[in-house]
Amino acid sequence: xxxxxxxxxxxxxxxxxxxxxxxxxxxxxxxxxxxxxxxxxxxxxxxxxxxxxxxxxxxxxxxxxxxxxxxxxxxxxxxxxxxxxxxxxxxxxxxxxxxxxxxxxxxxxxxxxxxxxxxxxxxxxxxxxxxxxxxxxxxxxxxxxxxxxxxxxxxxxxxxxxxxxxxxxxxxxxxxxxxxxxxxxxxxxxxxxxxxxxxxxxxxxxxxxxxxxxxxxxxxxxxxxxxxxxxxxxxxxxxxxxxxxxxxxxxxxxxxxxxxxxxxxxxxxxxxxxxxxxxxxxxxxxxxxxxxxxxxxxxxxxxxxxxxxxxxxxxxxxxxxxxxxxxxxxxxxxxxxxxxxxxxxxxxxxxxxxxxxxxxxxxxxxxxxxxxxxxxxxxxxxxxxxxxxxxxxxxxxxxxxxxxxxxxxxxxxxxxxxxxxxxxxxxxxxxxxxxxxxxxxxxxxxxxxxxxxxxxxxxxxxxxxxxxxxxxxxxxxxxxxx
Amino acid sequence: xxxxxxxxxxxxxxxxxxxxxxxxxxxxxxxxxxxxxxxxxxxxxxxxxxxxxxxxxxxxxxxxxxxxxxxxxxxxxxxxxxxxxxxxxxxxxxxxxxxxxxxxxxxxxxxxxxxxxxxxxxxxxxxxxxxxxxxxxxxxxxxxxxxxxxxxxxxxxxxxxxxxxxxxxxxxxxxxxxxxxxxxxxxxxxxxxxxxxxxxxxxxxxxxxxxxxxxxxxxxxxxxxxxxxxxxxxxxxxxxxxxxxxxxxxxxxxxxxxxxxxxxxxxxxxxxxxxxxxxxxxxxxxxxxxxxxxxxxxxxxxxxxxxxxxxxxxxxxxxxxxxxxxxxxxxxxxxxxxxxxxxxxxxxxxxxxxxxxxxxxxxxxxxxxxxxxxxxxxxxxxxxxxxxxxxxxxxxxxxxxxxxxxxxxxxxxxxxxxxxxxxxxxxxxxxxxxxxxxxxxxxxxxxxxxxxxxxxxxxxxxxxxxxxxxxxxxxxxxxxxx
Numbered sequence: 001x002x003x004x005x006x007x008x009x010x011x012x013x014x015x016x017x018x019x020x021x022x023x024x025x026x027x028x029x030x031x032x033x034x035x036x037x038x039x040x041x042x043x044x045x046x047x048x049x050x051x052x053x054x055x056x057x058x059x060x061x062x063x064x065x066x067x068x069x070x071x072x073x074x075x076x077x078x079x080x081x082x083x084x085x086x087x088x089x090x091x092x093x094x095x096x097x098x099x100x101x102x103x104x105x106x107x108x109x110x111x112x113x114x115x116x117x118x119x120x121x122x123x124x125x126x127x128x129x130x131x132x133x134x135x136x137x138x139x140x141x142x143x144x145x146x147x148x149x150x151x152x153x154x155x156x157x158x159x160x161x162x163x164x165x166x167x168x169x170x171x172x173x174x175x176x177x178x179x180x181x182x183x184x185x186x187x188x189x190x191x192x193x194x195x196x197x198x199x200x201x202x203x204x205x206x207x208x209x210x211x212x213x214x215x216x217x218x219x220x221x222x223x224x225x226x227x228x229x230x231x232x233x234x235x236x237x238x239x240x241x242x243x244x245x246x247x248x249x250x251x252x253x254x255x256x257x258x259x260x261x262x263x264x265x266x267x268x269x270x271x272x273x274x275x276x277x278x279x280x281x282x283x284x285x286x287x288x289x290x291x292x293x294x295x296x297x298x299x300x301x302x303x304x305x306x307x308x309x310x311x312x313x314x315x316x317x318x319x320x321x322x323x324x325x326x327x328x329x330x331x332x333x334x335x336x337x338x339x340x341x342x343x344x345x346x347x348x349x350x351x352x353x354x355x356x357x358x359x360x361x362x363x364x365x366x367x368x369x370x371x372x373x374x375x376x377x378x379x380x381x382x383x384x385x386x387x388x389x390x391x392x393x394x395x396x397x398x399x400x401x402x403x404x405x406x407x408x409x410x411x412x413x414x415x416x417x418x419x420x421x422x423x424x425x426x427x428x429x430x431x432x433x434x435x436x437x438x439x440x441x442x443x444x445x446x447x448x449x450x451x452x453x454x455x456x457x458x459x460x461x462x463x464x465x466x467x468x469x470x471x472x473x474x475x476x477x478x479x480x481x482x
Numbered sequence: 483x484x485x486x487x488x489x490x491x492x493x494x495x496x497x498x499x500x501x502x503x504x505x506x507x508x509x510x511x512x513x514x515x516x517x518x519x520x521x522x523x524x525x526x527x528x529x530x531x532x533x534x535x536x537x538x539x540x541x542x543x544x545x546x547x548x549x550x551x552x553x554x555x556x557x558x559x560x561x562x563x564x565x566x567x568x569x570x571x572x573x574x575x576x577x578x579x580x581x582x583x584x585x586x587x588x589x590x591x592x593x594x595x596x597x598x599x600x601x602x603x604x605x606x607x608x609x610x611x612x613x614x615x616x617x618x619x620x621x622x623x624x625x626x627x628x629x630x631x632x633x634x635x636x637x638x639x640x641x642x643x644x645x646x647x648x649x650x651x652x653x654x655x656x657x658x659x660x661x662x663x664x665x666x667x668x669x670x671x672x673x674x675x676x677x678x679x680x681x682x683x684x685x686x687x688x689x690x691x692x693x694x695x696x697x698x699x700x701x702x703x704x705x706x707x708x709x710x711x712x713x714x715x716x717x718x719x720x721x722x723x724x725x726x727x728x729x730x731x732x733x734x735x736x737x738x739x740x741x742x743x744x745x746x747x748x749x750x751x752x753x754x755x756x757x758x759x760x761x762x763x764x765x766x767x768x769x770x771x772x773x774x775x776x777x778x779x780x781x782x783x784x785x786x787x788x789x790x791x792x793x794x795x796x797x798x799x800x801x802x803x804x805x806x807x808x809x810x811x812x813x814x815x816x817x818x819x820x821x822x823x824x825x826x827x828x829x830x831x832x833x834x835x836x837x838x839x840x841x842x843x844x845x846x847x848x849x850x851x852x853x854x855x856x857x858x859x860x861x862x863x864x865x866x867x868x869x870x871x872x873x874x875x876x877x878x879x880x881x882x883x884x885x886x887x888x889x890x891x892x893x894x895x896x897x898x899x900x901x902x903x904x905x906x907x908x909x910x911x912x913x914x915x916x917x918x919x920x921x922x923x924x925x926x927x928x929x930x931x932x933x934x935x936x937x938x939x940x941x942x943x944x945x946x947x948x949x950x951x952x953x954x955x956x957x958x959x960x961x962x963x964x
Contacts, residue, residue, distance in 0.1 A: 078775045078796055124799045163775025163792075186784055232770055232793035247784045249864070251826065252819060253735075256770055256796030264747060264795070264804045264812075288714055288738055293560045293645025302668055302729045310645075311714035313746070314560055314738030317606045322746045322804075330746075337734060341823075344733065348830040382731070456938035463945035470952035477959045 049202055049393070050115065053214070056367040057118040057394055060200065062086070071116070072133075073404035074172075074180075075188070075397070076164020078232035079256050080363050081121045081129045084400040086114040116404075118397045120363065123164060130175050157181050159403040161188040183403040186237060190245045192402030193227050193361060196392055204359070204390050207372035208380070215390060226350040229398065230362030232256030234342055236349045248353055251345050255364025258338045265334070266327035275368050278335040281328030287337065288314030312337040339371055343378025347387060360389055363396035531684055531875070532597065535696070538849040539600040539876055542682065544568070553598070554615075555886035556654075556662075557670070557879070558646020560714035561738050562845050563603045563611045566882040568596040598886075600879045602845065605646060612657050639663050641885040643670040665885040668719060672727045673884030675709050675843060678874055686841070686872050689854035690862070697872060708832040711880065712844030714738030716824055718831045730835055733827050737846025740820045747816070748809040757850050760817040763810030769819065770796030794819040821853055825860025829869060842871055845878035 051058040071086035121129035160169070160180035169180045196203045197217055205214045224240040226248075233254040239245045259271050268274040290298045291306030292315065298306035313333065316325075350358050358379065365371055376389040394401060533540040553568035603611035642651070642662035651662045678685045679699055687696045706722040708730075715736040721727045741753050750756040772780045773788030774797065780788035795815060798807075832840050840861065847853055858871040876883060 078770050078793055124801075163772070163777070163781070166779075167775065167777050184783060185781075232775075232796045233791075249826075249830075251823070252769070252791040252794045253823060254793050254796070256793030257819075260768065260793070260795030260798035261743070263798050263800050264807070267803070269800060286742065287734070288560050290645070293649065293714075295645070295649050297648075299645070299667075301666060309715075309734040311560055311736050311738030311742070312734045313742030314714045314736070316742035316745050318745050318751060319606070321749070325746070337739075341733070341735060344731075345827065345830065348731075348827070348834060352830060352834050456942060459942050460938060460945060463942060463949060467945060467948055467952060470949065470956060473956055474952060474959065477956065 047116075047199055049200060053202055054212075055393075057120075057397060059118070060116040060394075062114055062116060071114070071404060073159040073161070073183075073400050074129075074165065075185070075400035075403060076123060076160065076162040076168055077363070077399075078163060079123055079259065080231075080396070081123050081126065081164065082162075082363065082397050082400040083119045083121070083129065083132070084116060084397055084404050085119070086116050116401075118394060118400070120396060126168065126171065130172070133176060159183055159406065161185045161399050161403040183406055185399055186235060186245070186247050187243075188399040188402030188406070189229050189235070189361070190227065190237060190239055190243075190398075190402065191405055192394070192398035192400070193359060193392065194222075194239065194242050195401065195405055196394055196398070197222055197359070203393050205393070206376065206388055206390055207369065208376045208388075209373060210369055224353075224355055225357040225359055226346065226353060226355045227398075228342065228346045228358055228360045228362070230255050230342060230360065230364045232364075234345075234362070236346065238353050238355060248349055251342065253338055253341055255362065258334050258364065262331060262334055265322065265330045268327075268331070271364070271366070274331055275335070275366065275371070277328050277331035279328075279332075279370065281326060281330065281332030283309070283329065283333040283336045284315075285325065285329035286313050286315050286333045287311070309337065309340070335370060336374055339374035340378040343375045343389070344382050346375075346389075347379055347382040350387060351383070356387060358387055358389060360391050361395040361398045365391060365395045367391075367393070367395070529598075529681055531682060535684055536694075537875075539602075539879060541600070542598040542876075544596055544598060553596070553886060555641040555643070555665075555882050556611075556647065557667070557882035557885060558605060558642060558644040558650055559845070559881075560645060561605055561741065562713075562878070563605050563608065563646065564644075564845065564879050564882040565601045565603070565611065565614070566598060566879055566886050567601070568598050598883075600876060600882070602878060608650065608653065612654070615658060641665055641888065643667045643881050643885040665888055667881055668717060668727070668729050669725075670881040670884030670888070671711050671717070671843070672709065672719060672721055672725075672880075673887055674876070674880035674882070675841060675874065675884075676704075676721065676724050677883065677887055678876055678880070679704055679841070685875050687875070688858065688870055688872055689851065690858045690870075692851055692855060694851075706835075706837055707839040707841055708828065708835060708837045709880075710824065710828045710840055710842045710844070712737050712824060712842065712846045712877075714846075716827075716844070718828065720835045720837060730831055733824065735820055735823055737844065740816050740846065744813060744816055747804065747812045750809075750813070753846070753848070756813055757817070757848065757853070759810050759813035761810075761814075761852060763808060763812065763814030765791070765811065765815040765818045766797075767807065767811035768795050768797050768815045769793070791819065791822070817852060818856055821856035822860040825857045825871070826864050828857075828871075829861055829864040832869060833865075838869060840869055840871060841874060843874050843877040843880045847873060847877045849873075849875070849877070 047060050047062050049058045050061050071084075073084045075082040075084075119132065121132070156178045158172075158178050158180055160172075161183040162185050165180050165182045165185075169182070172178055172180060198219055202214050204217055205212050207213075223244075224238060227235075227237040227239050227245075229235045229237065231254060233250055233252050233256060235250045236248050237245050238248050255271075259274065262268050262271075262274040262277075266274065266277060268277060287309045288311040289306060290304045290308045290310045293299075293310055294304075294306065296306050298304055298308065304310075346358050346360075350356070360372075360375060365375075372389070372391055379387055379389045392398070529542050529544050531540045532543050553566075555566045557564040557566075601614065603614070638660045640654070640660050640662055642654075643665040644667050647662050647664045647667075651664070654660055654662060680701055684696050686699055687694050689695075705726075706720060709717075709719040709721050709727075711717045711719065713736060715732055715734050715738060717732045718730050719727050720730050737753075741756065744750050744753075744756040744759075748756065748759060750759060769791045770793040771788060772786045772790045772792045775781075775792055776786075776788065778788050780786055780790065786792075828840050828842075832838070842854075842857060847857075854871070854873055861869055861871045874880070
């Protein structure tokens with residue numbers, strides 16, 4: 001177990017509306033998420049996830065948001081449009097909120113916050129997204145300008161990222177009269193991930209053999225890490241600090257590949273339908289395993305078990321047509337083999353980049369148990385247990401959230417101080433554990449060099465001391481002579 | 483250009499039957515290819531490729547082979563059975579051979595050699611392979627025992643490797659009355675590759691933008707290298723010497739994946755048909771490019787051109803059914819995207835293993851121009867021009883050849899000395915160039931550590947000298963005092 005002090009939350013213990021004591025905010029939490037492109041003036045402290053811990057893309061409560069905030073952002077990718085928008089506390093919200101704060105929980109300031117919502121649409125159905133955005137409710141939260149004058153829509157600027165921010169800017173301008181403030185996609189994803197990992201509890205978790213375990217991240221030891229963002233394609237980003245990152249590489253075999261092939265091979269209509277199909281199939285109907293080639297003993301000499309996949313789709317030999325295969329088996333094969341691939345390449349890139357931690361984000365994870373289990377299994381297999389896959393609940397909204405957090409209308413000075421009393425269900429630790437990595441075997445040469453450097457430095461120091469001592473002695477002897 | 487002293491052989495210069503002067507064999511050519519499992523007692527010196535330089539899997543002429551050799555080997559993989567067998571020089575062969583040796587070419591000893599042939603069958607059609615092996619001609623070359631007594635087949639042992647050597651041993655025993663000497667697959671592949679790279683001229687070549695360029699390999703600088711064997715799956719083997727290797731990793735996305743998906747999606751009947759289809763299609767009908775997401779300018783900030791593939795099959799959006807896509811486009815997409823994948827993962831593994839050279843083998847290359855061009859392009863792209871893909875003409879027979887070369891019936895002492903006069907067409911250089919690699923940028927940290935170690939060692943040495951000098955001075959001063 002690489003992440004200490006973790007806690008498991010079985011269903012019966014699921015809390016609703018966890019609130020964190022903001023009085024304990026340490027100074028190191030006050031940090032900037034700025035880089036050359038993005039500037040996050042607001043720190044959005046005290047943000048907490050709403051809903052139960054199993055909820056996918058849960059809303060986030062921001063206790064204090066300045067009045068002039070224009071909080072709506074779009075991340076328009078190749079497959080999906082991710083919308084992040086703020087809804088101000090209306091009466092109903094406030095009632096719920098007040099209810100949550102009962103029993104010893106109180107605030108010592110008026111709550112001028114809101115709920116941040118996360119919604120997605122298929123890029124090919126852009127109309128649905130535009131119709132959604134046209135609803136007053138969304139724009140109400142999105143821009144206070146709009147409340148004052150519907151006729152002033154032309155002046156509304158929306159933070160947008162992803163390729164579609166460039167490609168569809170005209171469509172949004174014509175249909176909604178809004179202008180895009182285009183934010184760099186990779187930079188936005190990094191800002192979003194860093195924010196979630198640094199500020200939001202119950203965001204990061206591992207998922208192995210069906211078990212979801214939330215992890216506590218040591219904020220002093222978050223960096224560096226590899227961020228693997230699984231969208232239509234996959235981007236792999238080395239993150240070394242707030243605003244410090246490099247897109248190391250990517251793979252063109254991403255979610256869009258799985259979905260594209262699934263559409264052709266199974267005629268599924270949605271990715272969720274595909275995922276459902278995959279749960280009822282067996283990849284061994286199409287995958288050629290080591291056992292298929294070597295027999296039931298596998299190929300132990302090179303550590304290849306009989307069940308290991310030797311060749312994805314390698315059992316398809318032309319004797320059966322596509323229609324003679326079960327679509328469930330095809331779906332199971334696609335999901336397993338491409339998630340394994342992503343795990344493998346993530347491991348290789350992380351090791352090559354000297355990184356011990358990998359966080360997975362992106363819309364194609366979908367909080368789907370098998371998807372995450374496969375990635376975890378693959379990463380565990382290839383790293384020989386040295387690296388554990390960690391997922392984020394707002395996996396698909398890293399870019400959208402990052403774009404939103406760089407909203408320049410918000411200044412950190414506008415934030416209203418606010419205090420909540422901690423409300424935690426029993427059994428949940430608030431201790432922030434250390435996220436410790438074990439150097440991987442393949443890095444042993446480098447580790448050896450590091451050791452040699454340390455040894456030599458100590459030797460240099462020792463010799464320098466000796467020299468000083470000898471020089472002193474010489475000096476004394478000379479003085480004695482004089 | 484990483485391989486110097488290369489020479490291009492355009493079609494008009496193709497020679498037939500290149501023969502190499504064996505009198506110039508340097509001592510370092512006499513080497514062993516032994517490891518814990520395989521022992522190659524015969525060095526098979528003077529072996530030369532027959533046929534023109536464009537021929538795929540050309541026969542290899544072995545000028546001297548002992549009479550008791552039993553030269554037949556099988557490599558039974560998940561998709562293909564590769565047969566390597568020797569045909570003794572019969573009268574016809576001898577006539578051709580004598581003809582080739584005319585015009586100043588002569589031999590000063592009787593040729594007791596043979597031609598090594600390379601044939602493959604689909605594993606699913608094992609009967610075809612068995613029928614082929616039943617032909618007297620194959621067994622004639624394969625075993626002198628058989629010539630003496632057909633009834634003694636039970637005693638015939640055949641070197642066999644690949645998973646099928648285990649899985650189908652009984653079938654071959656029952657049908658042909660032969661017993662398999664099972665050879666380790668990975669070890670055999672390495673023996674085969676090392677033999678070809680060290681002993682056979684005009685074996686290794688690069689293939690970029692349709693241009694095939696034979697390379698000369700500096701035998702003193704062959705190791706280490708990464709051997710990427712593209713079979714049904716892909717094995718990646720770090721080779722550090724004769725008999726010294728480690729299967730680093732592999733990918734389950736191999737030739738079997740391309741063919742399997744091609745069969746399902748295009749209903750092609752053979753891999754060659756698939757390759758032909760792929761030449762008339764356009765992957766952009768199904769692949770989502772960076773340009774599709776970002777527009778014609780691409781995403782220059784992260785060095786992603788508009789034509790780069792963002793998501794393989796990512797353009798398949800459900801509006802068109804499988805039958806509405808051109809099978810040529812599907813084939814082109816499969817070939818391009820999976821060969822790029824193999825190139826990428828090869829680059830990552832090579833860099834992680836500190837290797838600067840990658841040799842590609844395996845049956846799924848097929849000497850196919852686009853396949854090799856794609857791998858070369860991909861490797862060049864990901865390595866930023868630092869690593870060049872090198873291919874082998876006997877790509878699919880590395881395992882079979884390696885198994886055969888470990889034939890324990892042959893002893894190196896049995897080899898008959900033989901001399902041929904060099905016969906080379908004009909324009910072909912015989913200079914063996916150096917294969918130089920440039921360290922990759924990602925290794926700079928390690929390089930930096932090495933430098934630091936060197937610097938510190940020098941500092942330690944300097945300080946030790948100082949100490950010695952100071953101690954001497956002290957000693958002298960003390961002596962003076964005494």
